[in-house]
Amino acid sequence: MIPELGQFALILALLLAALQALFGIVGPALGRERWTAAVTPAVAGQFVMVATSMGCLIASFVANDFSVAYVAENSNSALPLFYRVAALWGAHAGSLILWIFLLSCWTVAAAVGTARLPRNFAARVLGVLGTISFGFILYTLLTSNPFLRLSPPWADGQGLNPILQDPGLAAHPPVLYTGYVGLAVAYAFAGAALLEGRLDREWARWTRPWATSAWAFLTCGIALGSWWAYYTLGWGGFWFWDPVENASFMPWLMGTALIHSLAVTEKRGLFKSWTLLLAVLGFSLSLVGTFLVRSGVLISVHSFAVSPGRGEFILTFLVIMIGAALALYAWRAPQMQSEAGFEFSARESFLLFNNILLVTACGTVFAGEMAPIISNALGLGKLSVGPPYFNPTFLVSMLPLLVLVPLGMHARWKRGGLGGRGRALLVALGAAAVIGCAVAFGVFTGAGILSPVSMTLGAWIIIASLLDPIDRLRRRIAIPRAVLGMTIAHIGLGIFVFSMTAVQAFTAERDVALTIGSSVRDGGYTFHFQGIGPIQGPDYGGTDATMVVTHEGKPVAVMHPAKRDYWVQHIATTHSAITIHGGSNILVALGQSLGDGRWSFRLQVRPLVLYIWIGALIMAGGGLLAITDRRYRLSQSAAKEAAALLAGGDAR
Amino acid sequence: MIRYFVPLGVFAAVVVLLALAIHQAPRKDLVPSPLIGKPAPSFALPSLADPNVKVTSAALRGHWYLLNVWGTWCISCRIESPELLAIAHTGVVPLIGLDWKDSRAEALAYLHQKGNPYQQVAFDPGGLEAIQWGVYGAPETFIVNPQGIIVYKYIGPITPRAWAHDILPRLPAGQASGS
Numbered sequence: 001m002i003p004e005l006g007q008f009a010l011i012l013a014l015l016l017a018a019l020q021a022l023f024g025i026v027g028p029a030l031g032r033e034r035w036t037a038a039v040t041p042a043v044a045g046q047f048v049m050v051a052t053s054m055g056c057l058i059a060s061f062v063a064n065d066f067s068v069a070y071v072a073e074n075s076n077s078a079l080p081l082f083y084r085v086a087a088l089w090g091a092h093a094g095s096l097i098l099w100i101f102l103l104s105c106w107t108v109a110a111a112v113g114t115a116r117l118p119r120n121f122a123a124r125v126l127g128v129l130g131t132i133s134f135g136f137i138l139y140t141l142l143t144s145n146p147f148l149r150l151s152p153p154w155a156d157g158q159g160l161n162p163i164l165q166d167p168g169l170a171a172h173p174p175v176l177y178t179g180y181v182g183l184a185v186a187y188a189f190a191g192a193a194l195l196e197g198r199l200d201r202e203w204a205r206w207t208r209p210w211a212t213s214a215w216a217f218l219t220c221g222i223a224l225g226s227w228w229a230y231y232t233l234g235w236g237g238f239w240f241w242d243p244v245e246n247a248s249f250m251p252w253l254m255g256t257a258l259i260h261s262l263a264v265t266e267k268r269g270l271f272k273s274w275t276l277l278l279a280v281l282g283f284s285l286s287l288v289g290t291f292l293v294r295s296g297v298l299i300s301v302h303s304f305a306v307s308p309g310r311g312e313f314i315l316t317f318l319v320i321m322i323g324a325a326l327a328l329y330a331w332r333a334p335q336m337q338s339e340a341g342f343e344f345s346a347r348e349s350f351l352l353f354n355n356i357l358l359v360t361a362c363g364t365v366f367a368g369e370m371a372p373i374i375s376n377a378l379g380l381g382k383l384s385v386g387p388p389y390f391n392p393t394f395l396v397s398m399l400p401l402l403v404l405v406p407l408g409m410h411a412r413w414k415r416g417g418l419g420g421r422g423r424a425l426l427v428a429l430g431a432a433a434v435i436g437c438a439v440a441f442g443v444f445t446g447a448g449i450l451s452p453v454s455m456t457l458g459a460w461i462i463i464a465s466l467l468d469p470i471d472r473l474r475r476r477i478a479i480p481r482a483v484l485g486m487t488i489a490h491i492g493l494g495i496f497v498f499s500m501t502a503v504q505a506f507t508a509e510r511d512v513a514l515t516i517g518s519s520v521r522d523g524g525y526t527f528h529f530q531g532i533g534p535i536q537g538p539d540y541g542g543t544d545a546t547m548v549v550t551h552e553g554k555p556v557a558v559m560h561p562a563k564r565d566y567w568v569q570h571i572a573t574t575h576s577a578i579t580i581h582g583g584s585n586i587l588v589a590l591g592q593s594l595g596d597g598r599w600s601f602r603l604q605v606r607p608l609v610l611y612i613w614i615g616a617l618i619m620a621g622g623g624l625l626a627i628t629d630r631r632y633r634l635s636q637s638a639a640k641e642a643a644a645l646l647a648g649g650d651a652r
Numbered sequence: 653m654i655r656y657f658v659p660l661g662v663f664a665a666v667v668v669l670l671a672l673a674i675h676q677a678p679r680k681d682l683v684p685s686p687l688i689g690k691p692a693p694s695f696a697l698p699s700l701a702d703p704n705v706k707v708t709s710a711a712l713r714g715h716w717y718l719l720n721v722w723g724t725w726c727i728s729c730r731i732e733s734p735e736l737l738a739i740a741h742t743g744v745v746p747l748i749g750l751d752w753k754d755s756r757a758e759a760l761a762y763l764h765q766k767g768n769p770y771q772q773v774a775f776d777p778g779g780l781e782a783i784q785w786g787v788y789g790a791p792e793t794f795i796v797n798p799q800g801i802i803v804y805k806y807i808g809p810i811t812p813r814a815w816a817h818d819i820l821p822r823l824p825a826g827q828a829s830g831s
Contacts, residue, residue, distance in 0.1 A: 069689065150689070154799065277659060284663075291670065311674040319667055326660040333656045370669065377672035 003068050006056025007147040010137060013049035013100075016042050017133035020107075024127015025195065028120035036123045043104075043111045043126055046133060050104040054097050057146055058085055067153035070094060070146035076159035078539040086170040087160045092294060093146035095173060100136050102174070103181045107133065110185050110210070117206060124192035125185075132184050135317045143310045159539065168228030176221025176248060180286040182214025183251055186258065187283035187325070190276045194328040199276065199336050204266035209627040211262055211279070215255040216623035222248050223616035230609075238503070238612055241390040246369045247289030253362035254282040257355045259623070264351050267413060270342070273333035274355070280329060284322040285362070291318055292369065345416030350408030354401060361397040365390065402457040402497060405490060406464030424467050432459035444506040444607065451505035458498030465490040485626025492618030499611035508605045515597045523605025525586060526550045530558075532599065540564040545590050545599065549579065556581045561590040561601070585609040687802045692719070692794070693784035697774035700751050700759055707748070707774040709800065716823055717746045719794040720770070721782060723754045724762045726790040732809035733766050739815060740769035744825045749773035752782050752790055795822055 020042035027035030057070075061084045066072040074094070075087045089095040107129045114122035140146075189207040193199040225248070226238045239245065258278040265275045291314040342348040368385045406428070410421040418425065436456030440447040465487045472479050479487075508523030519528040528548040535544040542564040549556040559577035576589040584607045591600030687693075692709060699705040720736065722729040740747055749770035751759050754777060763773070776782055785794065795804040804822050806814060 073689075152691070154691075154801070156799070158797065158799065158801075273656070281659070288666075315667065315670055315674065318670075322663055323660070323667075326663055330656045330660050370666070373673045374669055377669055 002056050002059050002063075003065070003147040003149065006053045006060070007141075007145065009049045009052040009056065010097075010141060010147075013046050013053060013104075014134065014137040014141065016046040016049060017130050017137055020046055020130030021127050021134055022130075024123045024125075024130055027127075028123050029195070036119060039123045039126045039130075040111055042130070043107050046130075047104045047108050050101050050133075050137075054088075054101045057094060057097055058088055061085060061087055064157070066155070066157050067149050067151075068146075069148045069150045072150055072154045072157045074157070074160055076157040076539065079157075079160055079165075080538060082170070083160055083165050089173045090160050093140065093144040095177075096136065096140045096144055097146060098174060099177050099181065100133065100140065102177050103129070103133055103136065103184060106178075106181050106185050110188070113210070114206075121192055121196060124195050125188045128188035128191035128195075129184060132188075132321065135321065139310075139313050139317065143313055166228060168224060172221060172224040172228050175217055175224055179214050179216075179218025179221045179255075180248075180251065180289075182210065182217055183255060183283040183286055186211040186214060186255075186279045190279035191325060191328075193276060194325065194332050197332050197335060199272050201266055201269045204262050204275065205631065207279070208259070208262045208266060209632045211255065211282075212259050212623045212627045215252070215259050216620040218248070218252050218255055219616055219620040219623070222252060223613045223620070226616075227613050238500075238609070241368070241385075241387050243369055244289075244293050246365050247286075247292050250289065250362050250365055250369070251282050251285040253358050253365070254278060254285055257358040257362070258282050260351050260354050260358075264348055268342070268348060270348060271352070271355075272336040273329070276333060276336070277329060278355070278359075280322070280325045284318075284325070285366075287314070287318050287321060290314060292373075342414050343416035345411060345418075347408060347411040347413050347416075349416070350404050350411050353404055354408060357397045357401040357404075361394055361401075364393040364397065368393070399454070399457070402454075402461065405461050405493065409464060409486070409490060410467070421467060425464055428463040428467065429456075429460050432456045432463055435459045439502070440505070444502070447505060451501050454501040455498055458494045458496075458501065461494035461497065462491050465494065480629055482626045482629035482631070485622045485624070485629070487622070488625060489619045489622025492615045492620075492622055494615075495611050495618060496615030499608035499615060502608040503606050503612065506607050510603045511591070511600060512603060513594055513598045513600050515599075520603070522603045523584075523586075524551065525556065525581075525605060527588065527601075527603055529599070529601070535562060535564075537564065543590065545588075545601075547577070547588050547601070549581075549586060549588075551581065557586070559586070559588050561588045563590050580610055583608050583611065687786055687794075688805060690802060691800050692796050692802050693781075694800075695774065695781050695784070697750075697776055697781055700749070700756065700763075700773035700775040703756075703775075707772045712748065712796070713800055714798050715746065716798060717748050717771075717796050718819070719748050719750055719785070719796060721750045721752050721785070721787050721790050721792045721794075723752045723790050724758045725754065728809045729791045730766070732791050733769070735810050735812060735815060736769035737767050738812075739810070740771075744820070745823055746771040750782065750785075750787075751775050751777075752787065753777065753779045793819070795819065 020039055023035045023042060024039045026032075027037075027039065060068045060071050061075050062081065064071070064075065064077045064084070066075075070091070070093050071087075074090045075084050079087065087094070089098045107126065110129060111122075111126055114125055186207060189203070189210065193203050222245075225245070229240070230238050258275065261271050261275045261278050264271045291311070294310055294314065368389050371385050406425060407418070410418050410425060412419045433456045436454075436459050437452045440452035440455055469479055469484065469487055510520075510522050512520050512522075512527075514520060514527075514529040516529055516531055519526055521527070526549070528550070530546040530548050532543060532545045535542050542562055544560050544562040547559040547561065549559060557579040559579055561577040562575045564575060574589055576587050579586050584605055587602075587604040587606065589602040591602060593599055694709040696706045696708040696710075699707050718739075722732075736747060739745070747770045749772070751773050754775075756775060756777075759773075759775070763770075774781070785792075791809055793806040793810060794802050795806075797803050804819070806818055808814075810819065
């Protein structure tokens with residue numbers, strides 16, 4: 001009964017999404033006030049239905065209803081309650097339900113957030129979001145219905161894929177999807193502006209908090225995924241240029257370009273059509289990512305079960321959503337004239353270069369992502385594009401970007417120049433070079449040319465970000481939250497660059513064979529293999545080793561690398577032991593028994609690796625802080641002013 | 653203002669490529685078995701090697717296995733034979749043979765000459781058991797999970813590519829290694 005109720009609620013949600021799209025887009029176009037006014041109730045109704053539907057699926061998981069195919073395939077009665085709920089997004093159909101639910105949450109937030117904006121504009125935003133909801137719900141119902149029953153029902157489920165049984169799984173997809181779907185709101189704002197045929201600085205001010213919060217969630221989601229892969233998959237790396245990682249990274253690069261371009265549009269009324277295009281492309285790339293992951297066109301570690309039909313459906317949806325937006329763009333954008341010019345050394349220039357470099361980087365990733373598909377489609381054979389392509393091409397656009405960050409932050413709007421900060425920035429660069437070289441050559445050994453340069457840039461970004469807040473503190477001037485947020489985000493970037501360089505250049509890695517009682521040295525640490533024994537978990541058994549780690553005679557940690565054998569699925573997984581000491585990350589993975597009491601181990605000492613994710617989280621935190629700035633909380637009078645401004649456009 | 657049409661043009665080109673890519677994607681599942689996701693038929697058949705020993709579905713419970721339907725008369729099965737031996741050599745998953753509409757002497761001679769990739773071979777001279785599995789041509793290979801559910805059906809001779817792309821990723825060994 002419960003699964004049928006869930007499916008019924010989803011069908012009702014589909015109808016309400018259709019009404020939401022119809023009222024929101026057609027109402028303002030025909031000037032029918034009643035239609036326009038009906039959008040918000042449709043949004044509320046759609047949310048209730050989607051939440052009911054997801055609740056029903058969760059209930060089926062919690063109740064171990066193995067007559068539901070999706071539950072039987074992804075859960076098991078031995079699974080703890082927490083993972084039975086998280087198993088909802090463990091595979092294709094359920095993750096779509098999660099996606100739809102998050103989209104309707106964002107839609108409700110957008111309805112609340114746009115309540116004080118001009119009514120027609122708000123209705124159009126919600127209307128565009130309605131079309132997206134409609135597409136995704138229809139997709140789920142037609143090709144990936146998670147409520148289908150099994151006949152005969154299974155006695156017990158297959159269980160959740162063990163590599164997904166981790167707290168990281170519980171958080172990674174929802175956070176990442178929140179970011180993906182948040183870009184839909186920015187897309188909807190762009191869509192509403194295109195439908196209205198006008199865009200001003202007010203529009204940028206309304207859009208910015210949405211774009212920035214979506215970007216912050218995307219940043220967190222990618223960081224969590226990378227952290228999860230780092231310690232669960234036991235690969236010991238944090239980024240693999242896997243097609244699915246790229247699928248999330250491309251919208252992030254576009255989103256980063258968008259939030260910078262929006263700054264220019266808001267402050268100076270420039271880059272209007274460019275900003276619109278970025279808003280459209282950001283969400284388009286998350287749709288393209290969805291297509292690549294779920295159509296079976298790409299083969300990846302993330303491969304979801306693929307069936308024919310899904311690919312065609314998403315492609316059709318892509319053509320409608322992106323095609324319509326880009327066609328509208330081609331029609332409307334020429335009318336959106338920039339309001340003023342600027343000097344070459346002005347902040348606008350730096351942000352323009354920021355955009356060009358980020359979009360270029362996104363383009364190179366996109367090219368690498370598409371190359372195997374193109375090659376296969378044209379019958380040129382299978383092709384694999386990996387780090388040898390991505391690393392250098394990405395670096396070519398990213399290194400100049402890092403040079404621009406400290407300068408761009410301090411360049412003045414319009415007139416240009418560094419506003420008297422030139423010398424301070426030079427001193428900061430000197431200090432950063434000292435730090436970069438000292439760490440690259442002094443603390444570590446074997447540095448090439450790139451690592452001291454990159455570490456210097458990271459340190460320079462951090463120091464340069466601090467100049468403005470220190471100056472304001474000294475002169476006792478309040479720091480607006482938007483400025484503070486930007487500063488923090490850039491510090492996060494600096495930390496990320498610095499630590500990523502350390503990890504890439506100075507990781508010590510060894511495979512060793514040890515007998516119980518013997519020890520080995522690696523990366524300045526001594527590893528003592530003390531013992532090994534069996535372990536027993538709720539739905540797995542396995543082997544667990546004890547490794548005592550010391551640094552210069554002092555104990556650091558007792559580590560327990562393990563191998564687990566999940567008896568339901570008969571899958572063996574490796575659980576590396578990870579410990580943190582003085583900013584370094586020590587990883588021990590248990591390998592095979594080599595006979596006569598010897599076991600193989602993989603030892604890694606990765607300096608500063610934790611700061612990669614800390615840096616990313618700081619970036620996201622900066623973004624979230626920036627959107628709490630006063631000017632995004634519209635005052636009533638400002639809202640009226642804005643309404644008056646847009647009234648002319650609506651009267652047509 | 654031609655430049656405003658550039659994004660639309662680029663997008664159109666990408667769509668054409670993606671549409672081509674979908675149609676180029678392997679479509680082995682165009683004739684899906686209605687048994688996929690359903691419990692495998694239970695059987696108890698005489699072993700090819702020894703008619704007094706039974707090969708039973710009950711004994712196979714609790715392990716992943718590939719059920720490979722073959723016969724000495726089937727040309728495609730001969731083509732598939734080296735790949736089956738290679739799979740057996742990896743030890744990733746046991747191969748269970750279903751010798752279909754065959755003669756015992758010929759089948760034993762064939763396995764002796766070409767090599768035997770199967771852990772066990774069930775003998776089905778009348779082809780009645782194969783009907784239960786919905787077999788309509790040899791070779792066909794079913795992936796069966798420890799719960800006795802048919803996870804996948806592969807039609808035609810298994811090639812190295814089919815093993816790597818269609819079969820191994822559906823086995824726990826293929827998923828755990830993350831490839």
